[in-house]
Amino acid sequence: EAGVAQSPRYKIIEKRQSVAFWCNPISGHATLYWYQQILGQGPKLLIQFQNNGVVDDSQLPKDRFSAERLKGVDSTLKIQPAKLEDSAVYLCASSLGGMLGQFFGPGTRLTVL
Amino acid sequence: GNSVTQMEGPVTLSEEAFLTINCTYTATGYPSLFWYVQYPGEGLQLLLKATKADDKGSNKGFEATYRKETTSFHLEKGSVQVSDSAVYFCALSFQGGSEKLVFGKGTKLTVNP
Numbered sequence: 322e323a324g325v326a327q328s329p330r331y332k333i334i335e336k337r338q339s340v341a342f343w344c345n346p347i348s349g350h351a352t353l354y355w356y357q358q359i360l361g362q363g364p365k366l367l368i369q370f371q372n373n374g375v376v377d378d379s380q381l382p383k384d385r386f387s388a389e390r391l392k393g394v395d396s397t398l399k400i401q402p403a404k405l406e407d408s409a410v411y412l413c414a415s416s417l418g419g420m421l422g423q424f425f426g427p428g429t430r431l432t433v434l
Numbered sequence: 435g436n437s438v439t440q441m442e443g444p445v446t447l448s449e450e451a452f453l454t455i456n457c458t459y460t461a462t463g464y465p466s467l468f469w470y471v472q473y474p475g476e477g478l479q480l481l482l483k484a485t486k487a488d489d490k491g492s493n494k495g496f497e498a499t500y501r502k503e504t505t506s507f508h509l510e511k512g513s514v515q516v517s518d519s520a521v522y523f524c525a526l527s528f529q530g531g532s533e534k535l536v537f538g539k540g541t542k543l544t545v546n547p
Contacts, residue, residue, distance in 0.1 A: 325477075354534065363438070363523050363537025364478070377534060412478065416533070422468070423535060425478040 323347065325426035327413050333432045339401040342429045346394070346415030352376075353390055354423060355398050356412040364412055370396065371418075403433045436461045438524050440538035447514055447545050455509040455541045457498075457524035465526035467491075467500055467507040468535065472521045481509075481522070485529070514545045 326345040334340050346353050351372050356364035367386065369376040372393035381388070385404070390396040400407055410430050414423040441456040459465065469481040469491070482491030487502035496511045507524060524538040 352533070356535075361539065363525070363539050364535070365537070366534040369534055414478075418533070422480045422483065424480075425470075427477040 325413055325415055325424055327411075327426035327429055329429055330427065331430050331432075333434065334403055335434050336405055337402040339399065340403055340431060341397050341399045342411050342413075342431075344396045344398070344413030344426060346396070346413070347424055350415035350417055350424070351393070352416045352418050352423075353396050354414040354416075355388055355396070356414065358410040358412055358428070360409070367398070367411075400431075403431075405433050407431060408433045436465070436526060436528075436536050438526055438536055438538035440522075440524050440541050443540070444542040444544060447543070449516055449545055449547050450513045451545075453509070453511040453514045453518075453543070455522055455524075455543070457507045457509065457538060459505050459507065459524075459526050461505075461526055461528075463528060464502070465528050467498070468525045468527065469496070469498055469507070469509050470523040470525060470537075472523065472540070474520070478523065514543075516545045516547050519543055519545045 353370045355367045358364040367381045368378040368388045370390040373390045388398045410428040412428045413426045416423045437460045466485040468483045470478045471481045482493040484491040484500035490499045498509045521540045523540045525535045
């Protein structure tokens with residue numbers, strides 16, 4: 322069974338530029354999460370989707386971050402414009418729900434210069 | 435709010451030494467508890483979990499017991515190997531609703547031969 326796929330793996334941009342990340346969850350997983358992991362910290366949830374609806378986006382900086390999950394499968398996370406403090410690893414995870422656990426992708430490491 | 439506190443790292447051990455990584459939590463209600471592991475260059479993987487008080491999660495020689503009275507979920511292994519070198523994250527989640535994971539900051543473990 323294929324795992325959670327993310328691309329790109331690495332991205333370097335300058336501040337005020339835009340960037341987008343892509344995630345393809347495990348087939349059949351209805352729930353998809355985006356986490357931000359700043360160096361030296363644990364991951365923090367940015368947004369959670371159930372199929373193509375948003376369940377929780379309370380910690381998403383909506384003035385610059387946006388995310389969508391069209392057709393309830395793939396998802397994209399966008400930052401526009403980026404700030405220096407957005408440098409982090411962006412993790413995508415998916416789950417079937419319940420306490421079966423979340424499965425994480427390899428992450429996208431973003432560096433904002 | 436809900437939070438997880440892990441012991442400060444890094445932790446350096448010799449092969450076959452005993453490992454304990456402390457984890458305590460603060461939560462409104464009774465969460466499920468998890469340990470995730472992140473090997474170098476890889477994504478987060480679920481190591482073990484416990485869903486109610488006094489449950490013991492175990493996997494790959496690692497164990498952790500859900501202690502409600504001390505709000506703790508300490509990770510232990512009797513004899514570590516070089517291949518156990520990784521970053522370990524303690525996390526909590528509530529069944530139903532968002533089910534988002536709230537992570538600790540992580541503890542880096544290095545095992546020397």
